[in-house]
Structures are given as C-alpha cells and as structure tokens.
Amino acid sequence: MTLLSQDRMRTVLAWVVIVLIAVPVGGAVLLGVVYGESPCILCWAQRTSMVLIALVGLFVLRYGPRPRYIGLVVLLGTWGVYMALRHSALHLARDVGQGFAAPYFGIHTYAWAGFIHFVVLVAVAVLLVLLREDAPSYGPRATGRVGRLAIGLFLVVVGANTLQAFITTGPPPFIGQADPVRFSLNPRHWVWMYQDEVRGRISLRGSWTVPRPDPTAVEVDADPANGPLANLPVLDITRRLAITAPLGGTLTGLAHDPATGRFLAVTDHYGVYLLDSALSRVEHRVLLDHQYSIDLTTLAGAAFLGDTLAVLATNKSYVLLRLDPAADPDREWRHFRETDGGVTELRRSRFATERARQMYVLSLAYDRQADELITVTVPSPRHRRMVVSRFDRGDRLLSSEFEPRLGTNVTPSDSGRTLAEYVVTGAVAVDRTLYAVSAAYSTLLVTDLDTKLVTAAYAVPGIERPVGLAARGSELLVAQADGRIAVIERPGAGSATSEQTVRR
Amino acid sequence: MEFLNFLIILVAAWLLWRRPDKERLAFGLLIVSCIIMAVLFLIGTHTSLVPGLNL
Numbered sequence: 131m132t133l134l135s136q137d138r139m140r141t142v143l144a145w146v147v148i149v150l151i152a153v154p155v156g157g158a159v160l161l162g163v164v165y166g167e168s169p170c171i172l173c174w175a176q177r178t179s180m181v182l183i184a185l186v187g188l189f190v191l192r193y194g195p196r197p198r199y200i201g202l203v204v205l206l207g208t209w210g211v212y213m214a215l216r217h218s219a220l221h222l223a224r225d226v227g228q229g230f231a232a233p234y235f236g237i238h239t240y241a242w243a244g245f246i247h248f249v250v251l252v253a254v255a256v257l258l259v260l261l262r263e264d265a266p267s268y269g270p271r272a273t274g275r276v277g278r279l280a281i282g283l284f285l286v287v288v289g290a291n292t293l294q295a296f297i298t299t300g301p302p303p304f305i306g307q308a309d310p311v312r313f314s315l316n317p318r319h320w321v322w323m324y325q326d327e328v329r330g331r332i333s334l335r336g337s338w339t340v341p342r343p344d345p346t347a348v349e350v351d352a353d354p355a356n357g358p359l360a361n362l363p364v365l366d367i368t369r370r371l372a373i374t375a376p377l378g379g380t381l382t383g384l385a386h387d388p389a390t391g392r393f394l395a396v397t398d399h400y401g402v403y404l405l406d407s408a409l410s411r412v413e414h415r416v417l418l419d420h421q422y423s424i425d426l427t428t429l430a431g432a433a434f435l436g437d438t439l440a441v442l443a444t445n446k447s448y449v450l451l452r453l454d455p456a457a458d459p460d461r462e463w464r465h466f467r468e469t470d471g472g473v474t475e476l477r478r479s480r481f482a483t484e485r486a487r488q489m490y491v492l493s494l495a496y497d498r499q500a501d502e503l504i505t506v507t508v509p510s511p512r513h514r515r516m517v518v519s520r521f522d523r524g525d526r527l528l529s530s531e532f533e534p535r536l537g538t539n540v541t542p543s544d545s546g547r548t549l550a551e552y553v554v555t556g557a558v559a560v561d562r563t564l565y566a567v568s569a570a571y572s573t574l575l576v577t578d579l580d581t582k583l584v585t586a587a588y589a590v591p592g593i594e595r596p597v598g599l600a601a602r603g604s605e606l607l608v609a610q611a612d613g614r615i616a617v618i619e620r621p622g623a624g625s626a627t628s629e630q631t632v633r634r
Numbered sequence: 635m636e637f638l639n640f641l642i643i644l645v646a647a648w649l650l651w652r653r654p655d656k657e658r659l660a661f662g663l664l665i666v667s668c669i670i671m672a673v674l675f676l677i678g679t680h681t682s683l684v685p686g687l688n689l
Contacts, residue, residue: 175671181643192654281647306635306674306678333680333681335686
C-alpha cells in the first residue's frame, strides 16, 4: 500500500479544507444572504464547528500533524455529532416532510451538519491510517499553492460569515435566536436578543424528566376533603371482597368479564391471572417476560376485549392474550417466563399518544360500544394534566384524546384546583360512561365519553391504595393493592349516594 | 457572540497566514473559539441537554 508522505497529506488536507469551507459553510452563507435563510443559535454552533475543523486543517497545513491538532479535530467531530443528534432530535420524529427551515437535497441543514461531522471523523481516521511514519516535522513551513488557496478561501468565507453573524445576531452580548428572522441589509429589520435563550432552568432531559410511577406505592393524600372538587357526595362501601386465589406479587389491576363472570388480575411481577367469578381460583396464568421485545414497565391495567385479554404497562405498552387450549408452550416460551399452557400471546406493542405524551398511565378500560381501549394519565411534576386517550381496537391507534372538563354539577373547591390533581389508578367504561377511581383524595370521577364532561364525582372514604376498578352489574369493584376489594354501587345504575356529603 | 467568535477565528487564521511564529497565540484563540461555540450551543439547549427522546 502506498502511504501518504506528510507533504502529500498536506495537499490532500488542503483540498479537504477547500471543500469543507466552500460547500457546507460557503453554501450556508449563500443561503443566508441570497435566500434570506438565517441560522438559528444551534445552526450557528454547528456551522462554527465546521469552520473550526477547517481552521485546524490549516494549522496542520502550516505546522504538521501535531497530536494536539488531531485530538482537537476528533473532539470537534464528536461534539458535532452530539450537536446534530441534539438539534435533529427536535424534528426527526415529526410527520413526513416536516422540519425546521428548508431542506436541501431532501435533508435539512442540521442533519447535513451531523453527516459532515461524521465524515470528518472518518476522514481523520483514514488519513491517520495512510500517513507514513516519517520523523515528525512540526515547524512552520510554506503552505504551497493549494494551501494558499485554502487559507484565502477560508478568510473570504469566514469574513462573509462574520458579516452575516453581525447582522443576524448582533455584537456581544447578543446571541443567535431559536427562531431567526430572514437576512436583511436594512438595520430596521435586524433582531438582536439574548433574553429568550437564557430563560429556563438547566436540565439534563427537560420535559422528558418524568418519574416512573409505582402502581403499588402511589404516594398521595387519600382524604377526599382535601381534593380539588367541593361538596362531593359520598359513596359508601357496601361490602368487601377479597382475592383469595394465590397471586405472585402485588395486585396492580383488575377487570371483570360480564360474559363469563371471570376476573382478570395483573400484578407488579408481570403476572396475568384469569380468576373464577368467586376470586378464589386461578383458571389460567402467565408470567410475562417483560424483557422480551418491547420494554414493559410495571403492569397497571387490565381489560376484557371479548375473548381477548388486554394488559397494560405504565408506559402504555400493552400485551394482548387469548385463551387457547392448543397453545404451544415451546412457541410461547419467548413470551412467558411461566405459563400453565392455556394462553397464547397475540400482540405486544405500544399505544402512541399526543396530548398524553410524556405521561404515564395506571389504568386501562374498554368501551364496548365504541370498541375502543381507554387510558387515563397520571400527573408528574413536569406534566400536570389529566388526559383521556382512546384507541381503536382494530388498529390500536389513537382515536381521540381529551382533557375532561367539569360539568355543571361539579365545582372546584378553589379556583386554582384542577382535575389534574387526581391520580387515576383504575378505570372502567360502562354505557359510554367512564368511571375512574383516584388514589389521590379517594374519589370516583364519572365522565361522559360523548360530551367529555365530568358529570359527577364522589368521595369514597375507606378505600386504601386503589389499583384497579371493575364493573359488575350495578356495582363497581375497587381493587386495592392488598388484594381486598371495596364494593360500591355504580352511580347511574340505581340509587347510589348517601345523604352525607364531604365539605371543605 | 457568534459575531465575536468569527472575529476571533479570523484573527487566528490571519496569524497562521501572516505570522506563523505566533502558533501558540493562534492555537490559544482556536481553543477560545471552540469554548465559545460549545457554550453558545449549551445556552441554546440548557433546558434539555440531551436529545428529547427516549434514551
């Protein structure tokens, strides 16, 4: 293999600098000056990084391949890849054709910058592999004709950048903008600022800093009198049941099948249990392998979809199961850590949301009339909203989402209080009505799925750590983490409330 | 600040071209420019330093 001498390497490097400074950097200046497309603050940093890589190339032209130059260009290359990831992440997941400013050759500038920094790293590696191990010569030396062209072009293009930077970002302390205005030579159109960019607290993950809730240990104030709604009527617990069938782990969700009378229970150990109508016998059980394929966080909800069993994790990942006497245990081995052999996994995937994005859920309901699955978000310090999301059973994609509003019969206890203070840990849909039990303030919320209004709310004193809600006839069964079940009359299914109200 | 940074880069390049004996000064300006560039990017992303995606 013919290795590069230092002189040959300098010539190659000079051309690399010429291409780098002429095409992406010079092209960006043209875009700005001719077409008026000004860079944002992040684009400026990406462009500056490419300029600095070219400048390091000029250092090598002048002084030879000193280790600190090579180290610096590798640092700039890796920093540039990070910048491109961070910047592009704002836009990569948007819908088709959407981005920030115009694309060039089908790719937006922030993505181009990432590709160029990646190529720089590859080019450095290739040049180092091909560089002949001559005795190093680090003194200043003549740059040659191509080298002079590289330096001259560099000064011209960077000079043009300097002019563009002055017009679009201003002198210090002004800095680039998130939403830059187009280039203009008219000073009255110049926008110089820095306040917008320094606003906000420093954070590693920003709005993605969302603590994962533990369905078995939701830390809340359970007193209904302290809740955000005033004068709630009380729903008395009419009796108590208990799951006596052995469950592995703590109960985190419960559903009832009106067709067979059976129950579906899920636990924090990824156990899925089909129980008889007396809650005393396990008819079928599987222990999901939560590490297979998609990431299942703790199971938090369950629902019967006819003969399909649906279980939901707190991160809105779901698993659909079906009873199958002919299930092949060897084929299901990938899905289940343990199984009694009578269950097949149909699908494992995730619900995608819009309003409920970046929020966890602790409940799953099934609206038979609409054939939709329903989740309700729980608030976090970053996102204090209650969002009801509905997913079509056919394709399991989002059908609609809404933040429930208060009906005329429901009043907030204070002007600053909202439904987002409730932590819904169990939900069930009956006759186009969503019943949701909140561990916070031990409250049952009743929401009309057509009007999207909370039409009623009830205090349910005496429930402890509710984790699920099931409907059976005219009753609602509030499942608790300890396996006990508080039975209350279902509002709307007959006389339900006592004379007592909870006042603040 | 971007304007100031490009001025620094221009000075460093001019030193390379016209005053190659000032390598230490030119390299020092290069490092200062790298730091300003990085700080400006971090100012623009300080509310979420890592990409806003699932990690």
